[in-house]
Amino acid sequence: MRIGIGIVAALLLAATSQAQAQWFDSRGIMSGGPMFFGRGASPIPREMVYYPANYAPGTIIISTPERRLYLVLGNGRALRYGIGVGRDGFRWGGVHRISAKKEWPSWTPPREMLARRPDLPRYMRGGIENPLGARAIYLGSTLYRIHGSNEPETIGHAVSSGCFRMTNEDVIDLYSRVSIGATVIVRN
Structure with missing residues (x-):
């Protein structure tokens, strides 16, 4: 049996639309999505929330105590993501701008981290096994x-050396929505 390209495209579009529809709950709130490379979805689903703030759309607000990252969308809305934060002694706060974005980045542990963990x-x-x-x-x-x-099980916990961890699925979503130069406010 031969299936035309148009039929295959329609079937793929229908499957994609059905999968995307599952990302929203009964209230129409975005809540996660499919697992990424079998590594597991976030234990804290991504969701659209009411966020009345006077920040420009595209601003990222990180609430370390809450272990949440907010991407301001404007009109009183934000996307809220679960994150892993710095463990005791590694938390920090301040205002920065996004200076670069990289897909599947390589990793060179800083010398401070190597001093604590010479086994690294x-x-x-870059790749799926890269931290x-x-x-x-x-x-x-x-x-x-x-x-x-x-390690999706680390989301919602204080485990890092100061970076903010997200599931691969959530960081891909955030990455696609933010621009270099955007403001990032870290509240500790």
């Missing part, structure tokens, strides 16, 4: 990033 590799190519995950959003000239993680 000195360099790791920076699928995307990295660099914060000013700091060593810190908002990046993916292959």
Whole structure:
């Protein structure tokens, strides 16, 4: 049996639309999506929330105590994501701008991290096993990033050395929505 390209395209579109429809709950609130490379969805689903703030759309607000990242959309709305934050002694606050964005970034642990963990590799190519995950959003000239993680169970916990972890699925979504130069406000 031969199936035309148009029929295949229609079937793929229908399957995609059905899968995307599952990302919204009964109230029409975005809540996660499919698992990314079988690594697991976030234990804290992404959702659209009411967020009355006087920040420009595209601004990122990180609430360290809440372990949430808000992407301001405007009109009193924001996307809220679950994140992993710095453990005790590694939390920080301030205002920065997004200075770079990288897909499947390579990782070179900073010397401070190597001093604590000499077992770490000195360099790791980008890829699914890389601790920076699928995307990295660099914060000013700091060593810190908002990046993916292959450990979704760490989302919602204080586990990092100061970076903000997201599931690969969520960091890909955020990456597609933000621009270099956007403001990032970290509240500790």
